Amino acid sequence: AQSVTQPDIHITVSEGASLELRCNYSYGATPYLFWYVQSPGQGLQLLLKYFSGDTLVQGIKGFEAEFKRSQSSFNLRKPSVHWSDAAEYFCAVGEWDGNEKLTFGTGTRLTIIP
């Protein structure tokens, strides 16, 4: 069975600092990988996705993620965080047979300090 691990429950960074959120997955085949973000009162918004091809994926809001098959990782990065990035971030792996369902990690809550 597939699984996703987000080892950091809560991360605090200063505004303007760089960010890396970790995600490790377990999946038997080529995974479809996603990062979602949930801001307070909002739904889950897709930041970026990896299906195939280039292992460095660019997303919205200046985020990027790199798929590393050898490490079973899909870490999310941003070079300089903004106060508006404070939210909860979820990594997910897709089980794709034409119509997907997702397995999520437990999420990482990001706090930004001035």
Added chain:
Amino acid sequence: EAGVTQFPSHSVIEKGQTVTLRCDPISGHDNLYWYRRVMGKEIKFLLHFVKESKQDESGMPNNRFLAERTGGTYSTLKVQPAELEDSGVYFCASSQLLRAPYSGANVLTFGAGSRLTVL
């Protein structure tokens, strides 16, 4: 385009009562999913509709949960009777129905969730 709409945003009920959550997917999206996040845990898949048919209900926790999607448009998720462990956030998501040959995985659009508190 309107997004996925869920109602109510928050419901507080007592143990043993009934609650019905509603989800309006994006118009034209034949796939509809329900997910749930219990406090501090991961978001877990509950079930998947394709139009009005249940494609996969392997994540439904027990028979106190009943999901319907009459007419293949909006969906309801009823919990009857509610228990304390049912508290959490219930997310609905929708996507277009892919047809072969597939060019890649689909992307789900999620609603804001319905928070259920059972006292």
